Amino acid sequence: MRHGLTLRIGPATFRIGSAWRTPIEALARLYAAYPDGGGTVADFTVRLQPTSTLRRWVRPSIFITGDHGLADAAPMSLAHGLLAAEMGMNLQMALGWRRHLLLHASSVEKDGRALVMTGESGSGKSTLAALLGERGWRLMGDEFALLDLDSGAILPFPRLVSLKNQAIGVVADAVAPDRLGPLLRATAKGDIRHMVPRADAVARMSEGAMPALLLFPRFGHEAALRPVGQGEAFMRLTQASTNYVALGEPGFAALTRFVTGVPACAIDFPTGDAAFEMVGRLWEGGA
Amino acid sequence: MPQEEPALDRTRIYRLDPRDHCRICPLDDLVLLYHVRSGQTHMVISPVPEMLEAMADGAPLSASDLYARLAHDYDLGPPDAAVAQIGAQLQALEALGLVRAA
Amino acid sequence: MSAALLVRVLRDPASVEALDAAGWTGLLAAAKAERLIATLAWRIEGRQLPHGVKPILLDARMDAEREARQALWEADRAAHALSAIGVRLVVLKGTAYAAAGLAAGQGRFIGDLDILVPRAAMEAVERALMAAGWEWVKEDAYDDAYYRQWMHELPPMIHAERDRMIDVHHTILPLTARPKPDAAALLADAVAIGDSLWTLSPEDRVIHAAAHMLADGDLQGGLRNLWDIHCLLHDIDRSTLDRRAARHGLRAHVRQAERLADALYGGGAALTAWDRVVRARLLARDGWGRETRKLLVFACYLRSHWLRMPPLMLARHLWTKWRKGHRPR
Numbered sequence: 001m002r003h004g005l006t007l008r009i010g011p012a013t014f015r016i017g018s019a020w021r022t023p024i025e026a027l028a029r030l031y032a033a034y035p036d037g038g039g040t041v042a043d044f045t046v047r048l049q050p051t052s053t054l055r056r057w058v059r060p061s062i063f064i065t066g067d068h069g070l071a072d073a074a075p076m077s078l079a080h081g082l083l084a085a086e087m088g089m090n091l092q093m094a095l096g097w098r099r100h101l102l103l104h105a106s107s108v109e110k111d112g113r114a115l116v117m118t119g120e121s122g123s124g125k126s127t128l129a130a131l132l133g134e135r136g137w138r139l140m141g142d143e144f145a146l147l148d149l150d151s152g153a154i155l156p157f158p159r160l161v162s163l164k165n166q167a168i169g170v171v172a173d174a175v176a177p178d179r180l181g182p183l184l185r186a187t188a189k190g191d192i193r194h195m196v197p198r199a200d201a202v203a204r205m206s207e208g209a210m211p212a213l214l215l216f217p218r219f220g221h222e223a224a225l226r227p228v229g230q231g232e233a234f235m236r237l238t239q240a241s242t243n244y245v246a247l248g249e250p251g252f253a254a255l256t257r258f259v260t261g262v263p264a265c266a267i268d269f270p271t272g273d274a275a276f277e278m279v280g281r282l283w284e285g286g287a
Numbered sequence: 288m289p290q291e292e293p294a295l296d297r298t299r300i301y302r303l304d305p306r307d308h309c310r311i312c313p314l315d316d317l318v319l320l321y322h323v324r325s326g327q328t329h330m331v332i333s334p335v336p337e338m339l340e341a342m343a344d345g346a347p348l349s350a351s352d353l354y355a356r357l358a359h360d361y362d363l364g365p366p367d368a369a370v371a372q373i374g375a376q377l378q379a380l381e382a383l384g385l386v387r388a389a
Numbered sequence: 390m391s392a393a394l395l396v397r398v399l400r401d402p403a404s405v406e407a408l409d410a411a412g413w414t415g416l417l418a419a420a421k422a423e424r425l426i427a428t429l430a431w432r433i434e435g436r437q438l439p440h441g442v443k444p445i446l447l448d449a450r451m452d453a454e455r456e457a458r459q460a461l462w463e464a465d466r467a468a469h470a471l472s473a474i475g476v477r478l479v480v481l482k483g484t485a486y487a488a489a490g491l492a493a494g495q496g497r498f499i500g501d502l503d504i505l506v507p508r509a510a511m512e513a514v515e516r517a518l519m520a521a522g523w524e525w526v527k528e529d530a531y532d533d534a535y536y537r538q539w540m541h542e543l544p545p546m547i548h549a550e551r552d553r554m555i556d557v558h559h560t561i562l563p564l565t566a567r568p569k570p571d572a573a574a575l576l577a578d579a580v581a582i583g584d585s586l587w588t589l590s591p592e593d594r595v596i597h598a599a600a601h602m603l604a605d606g607d608l609q610g611g612l613r614n615l616w617d618i619h620c621l622l623h624d625i626d627r628s629t630l631d632r633r634a635a636r637h638g639l640r641a642h643v644r645q646a647e648r649l650a651d652a653l654y655g656g657g658a659a660l661t662a663w664d665r666v667v668r669a670r671l672l673a674r675d676g677w678g679r680e681t682r683k684l685l686v687f688a689c690y691l692r693s694h695w696l697r698m699p700p701l702m703l704a705r706h707l708w709t710k711w712r713k714g715h716r717p718r
Contacts, residue, residue, distance in 0.1 A: 001677050013441065015414055017677050041413045041441040045421075045678055067421045067678065098448040230314035231330065238328070245326065248455050249310065252321040252328060256312040325462040326455065327551070382522075384466060 001047065006037035007089075010146065010157040010205050011099060014089050015042035019050050020060065023081030030082075030160055030181050030194060033202050044068075044096060046088035051075045064088045068095035080184050083192055086160060093144055093157070094242040100146035100155060101247060101254045104240040107145040107154050108137040113212035114154040115283065116145050116262075118240045121189075124219030127167040128275055130195065134174050135276070139201040140209070149250045152257050153208035158201045160194040168193045170272065213282060214264040217275065221268035225278060228264040297350050297370060301377050302389040303342040309385070311336065325384060335376060337361065339385070347389035350374035391419035392612060392674035395429070396653050399616065402433045413442055415676025422678035423612045427453035427496030453496045457487040460499040463553050464488060467502060468585040470521035474513045477587055479505040479579045481558065481597060485588035486617070493620035497613070501545070501554040505589075507576060508559035515543060515557070523548050523555060561597045562605055568638035570600065575637075592633040595621045599646035600639050603667075611671045612653075618646050619654040 001017030003024040008014075014037070018024050046066040050056035060078035064087055073091075076084045093102060105118035106129030115137075117125040126142040133139030140156035148155055160181065163171050168191060172180060181194035196202075216228060216236065228236075237255060238244045244251045265282060269275040309329075310321040318336045320329040334357065341356045342348060348356070350373045354366065363369040380386045394416050398405050408416065420426040430446035438446075460483060468478040481503040486494030506514050523546040541564060543557040560572035575597075579587040589597055598621060602614040622630075627647070634643035649667060651658035660668065673682040 015418075039410050041410050041417070041439060041445070043441070043445055045414070045418045047677055047679065049679070067418065096448075098451060099444060229316045231317040234314060234319065235330070246452065246455065248326050248458075249321060249323060252310060252312075252319075256314075256319060260312070260314065324458065324465075325551075326459055384462070384469070 001049070006040065006042055007031050008035045008037040008040070009089070009159050010141075010155060012044065012093065012097065012157070013037045013040055013042045014044050014046055014092065016046045016048070016085055016088065018048040018081070018085070019056055020048070020062075020078055020081060022078065023048055023062075023085045026082040026181065027085055030196055033196070033199065034205075044089070044092035046085065046092060048081065048084050048088060064091065066092055068092050074188065076187075080187050080192075082181055082194060083162075083184055083187055086162065086194070089159065090143065097146075097243060098246060100148055101241055101251050102243045103145045103147060103237060104143070104242065105145040106142045107140040107156070107211075108132045109140055109154075109156075109209040110137050110283070112209055114140065114145075114209040115213050115215065115279070116154060116211050117215045117217050118145075118237065119216050119218060121164075122219070124217050124269070124275070125215075126162065126164075127171065127219075128217055128272070128279075130161045130163065130167070130171050131174070131272055131276075132279070133161075133198060133201060134171075138204060139197045147211075147254050147258060148208060149247070149254045151208070152210065152254065152261070154211050155208040156201070156205050158197045158205050161197060163193045163195055165190045171195060211258060211262045214258075214262050215279070215282075216264070216266040218266070218268045219275075221270065223270060223274050223278065224266075224268040225282075226266045228266050230259045230264075233259045233264040297374055299374075299377070300347045300349050300389040301342070301353075301381060301386045302345055302347040303339065303386050305345055307385055307387070308343075309339065320385070322383075322385060327383075329383065329385070334361075334363075334373070335380070338373065338376060338380075342386065350377055353377070391415040391676040391678075392423065392672040394676075395419045395423065395425065395674075396612065396672065399425070399429065399432055400654050402436060405433050406437050408439075410439065411676075413439060417442075417445060418676060418678035419674050421449075422674055424498045424610060425496075425613050425616060427498065428613070428616060429496075431496040450496060453498060456499045457494065457497075459553070460484045460487055460502065463502045463548075463551070463555070464586055466521070466548070466551070467504060467518070467555060470517050470523075471506075471514065472585070474510070474517045476506055476510050476514055476517075477579075478585065479576060479587040479589065481505055481561075481589065482601070482617075485582075485594065488586050489582045489588055491620065492623065493617045495620075497617070501556050503556045503558060505558050505561070505572070505575065505579075508572065511543065511557065511559055518546060518555065518557070522550055526554065561600050566604055568600070568604055568642070570596070570637040570639060591621070591625055592630045595625060595630055595646070596634050596637055596639055596643055599634075599643045600637075603642045603645055604639065608667065608670050611667075615646070615650055615653060615671065619650040622647065622650060 002019055003021050004017045005024050005027055006015045044067050048062050048064060051061045051063045055061040061075040062078060062084045063075050064073055064084050066088055068091055103118060105116050106125045107114050107116045108129050117128060119125045129139055129142050139158060141158050142161045144157045146155040146157055179196040184192045267278050269278060306324060312319040317330050317332050320331055337357060338353060341353060350370050353373050354370045357363060377386060381388060420429045427449040430450045464480050464484050471478050480488060483497050483499030484502055486497060526545045526547050541558050541560045541562055545554050545556055547554050561570050562568060575589055575593050578590040580590055581587050595618060598614060598618045602611055634640040645664060648658040648660060648664055652660055673680055675681050
C-alpha cells in the first residue's frame with residue numbers, strides 16, 4: 001500500500017495501510033504520543049483501499065478491510081478517512097482479538113480499581129468515561145475493556161476517544177485544542193470528533209486494574225438506580241462481548257469470575273452532573 | 288421452558304454421557320452450565336442442575352427412575368406432576384445434546 | 390509476493406528464521422488471508438520466533454482447535470438428527486479431517502458442515518434436519534430453483550439456535566459439470582470413524598479435494614485446498630489413486646492436483662502451461678493480504694462457472710447474480 005503506519009494501543013499492534021495520504025497523516029498527528037510500533041510484528045493489518053480503481057481519484061471512496069473484514073461494510077468518503085482507520089482497527093479487535101475477553105465497554109481507574117461501564121451506543125458510557133478521565137480518574141478506554149483471562153484484571157485499550165454529536169460540545173470545552181481531531185460531519189453515526197486521551201492514560205496503557213464496579217448507564221432518563229443480578233449481568237456482558245464464544249472455556253471462567261466478584265448497577269441519569277454524583281456515591285459506598 | 292405436548296414418553300431411557308459433562312457455575316439467581324463439547328453456555332434453574340447431578344454416574348434412567356433418585360433429597364410434590372415435568376426437561380436436554388437417549 | 394513466501398515456509402519451515410519484522414508481518418497477513426495461519430503455526434512450532442509472533446500463532450491455533458471442536462459437535466448433532474431415518478452420516482472436508490485426526494485437519498479452519506447422503510434420501514434428510522432445528526438460509530426463488538435443478542447439494546441450511554450452516558450433498562460436483570463422479574461408489578466405500586460418523590475412503594478424499602479445487606471453483610482459498618491435498622496424499626498409493634480417479638472421470642484433475650501439490654509443497658514436479666497459470670493464480674496475494682493480478686483472478690472466476698455450466702446458462706446465471714450485486718471479491 002502507498003501509505004502506512006504501525007501503531008501500538010494497549011496490548012495490540014496495528015499496521016495500517018492506505019491508498020491515500022490524509023488518513024495516515026491524521027493518525028500520525030493524533031497518535032504521536034503513543035509508543036512507536038515501527039520495527040515490530042503487527043498483530044493486525046488494516047487496509048483502507050479504494051472501492052474500485054476509479055474511486056481512488058474520483059469521489060474517493062474507502063473500503064475498510066484487513067485481516068478481518070465485513071464483505072458488506074459500507075464505503076466511506078475520504079473526508080472521513082480518520083474514522084475509517086479507527087473503524088478498521090476496531091473491526092480487527094472485535095473480530096480477531098483472543099488474548100483477553102473483549103467487552104464493548106468503557107473503563108476508568110482510580111486508586112488501583114477499575115469502574116467498567118457498558119451499554120448500547122447512545123447510553124452515555126463513552127462520554128461518561130471521557131469526562132471522568134478529565135476529573136481525576138484514569139481513562140482506560142472508551143470503547144473496549146479487556147478482561148484478563150488469568151488475573152481477572154481489566155486492561156486498558158486507550159485508543160482515541162470518539163466523541164459523538166452533543167458529546168462533542170460537552171467534552172471539547174474541557175480539553176486543549178491540540179488534543180482534538182478534525183470535526184467529521186454527517187458520518188453514518190452523526191458528527192464525530194476524536195480526542196487524544198490524557199498523557200497519563202497513554203503512558204500507563206499497559207497497566208491494568210482489578211474491576212470494582214460494573215455499571216449499565218442510560219443517559220436521558222430521570223435519575224434512577226437499580227442493582228443488577230448476576231444472571232442479568234452475565235447475559236448482558238455476553239451480548240457486549242465480541243469474543244466470548246470464540247474464547248470457549250477460559251472465557252466462561254473469566255466472565256463468571258467477573259460477575260460473581262463485581263457488584264453491578266443500572267443507573268439512569270438526565271445530566272452529566274447527576275451521573276458524577278451517582279457514580280461518586282456508588283464508588284464511595286463500598287464498590 | 289415452553290409447555291410440552293401431552294404425548295410424553297415416560298419410559299424413554301436417557302443417560303448422561305461423561306463426554307457431555309458441563310462446567311457448572313451457580314449465580315445468585317440462576318445456574319450457568321458450560322458444555323465443553325459444544326462450547327455452548329446454558330442458563331438453567333431448578334430442577335435442571337439437580338437432574339444433571341443425579342445423572343452424573345452415567346446410569347440409564349427413565350423419568351420415573353430419575354424421580355426416584357431425586358425424591359431422596361428433594362420434596363418434589365405430587366409424583367405424577369413431578370415425573371411429567373422431569374420427562375419434559377429430559378426431552379429438552381436431549382434436544383440440546385446434554386443428555387442422550389440410551 | 391507473500392503467498393510465495395507462505396508456500397516456501399510451509400514447504401521448508403526452517404526458512405522462517407531468516408525473516409525480519411516486515412517479512413513476518415507480510416507472511417502472517419498472507420497466511421491469514423489464505424486461512425492457513427493455524428497450519429503455519431503448527432508447521433513452524435519450536436522454531437526461533439521474534440517477539441510478538443508467538444502470541445499471534447497461539448491465538449490462531451486456539452481458534453482452529455475451537456473450530457474443530459464445534460465442527461465435531463455439529464457433526465454429532467447432524468448424526469443425531471439422521472439416526473431417526475437410518476441414514477448414516479458421511480462427513481466431508483474439514484470436519485472429516487478433524488474427526489479422523491488427519492494431518493490435513495491440523496490447524497485447518499472449518500466452516501460449514503458438509504455431508505454426503507444418497508440422492509434418493511435427500512428429501513428425508515431435508516425433513517429430518519428441519520425437524521431438528523435447521524432452516525433455509527434464504528428464501529430466494531432463483532437460487533432455490535438453481536440449486537435444486539443444477540447443483541449437487543440442497544440450498545444451504547442453518548441451525549436456528551446454533552447458527553451453523555450445513556451443506557447436504559448427494560454427489561461431489563454440480564450436475565452441470567462435465568465429470569460425473571460415481572456417488573454410489575463414494576458412499577459404498579466410505580469408512581467409519583467413531584461410532585456415528587463416516588468419511589470417504591483415503592483415495593476418495595483426495596479425489597473430492599481435487600474436484601472441489603480444480604473442477605468446481607474459482608480457486609479462492611486454493612492454497613489451503615492444495616495443502617489439504619498435499620497432506621492427504623501422504624499415505625496413499627498413487628497408482629491406486631489414479632485408477633480410482635479414472636472411475637470418477639476425474640483423472641486429469643487429480644493428476645493436476647498431484648503436480649501442483651508436489652510443485653508447491655513437496656519435492657517438485659514438472660508443470661504444464663495450464664498448471665503454471667493455476668499456480669500464478671494461487672500465488673496472487675501480496676504482503677498486505679491483498680489479491681493481486683485482478684484479471685487472472687477474474688478469469689478464474691469466469692472459468693469456474695464455465696466449468697460447471699453450458700455457455701447459455703452461464704450468461705443467465707452471471708447476469709442474475711450481477712443484477713443482485715454479486716461481484717467476485
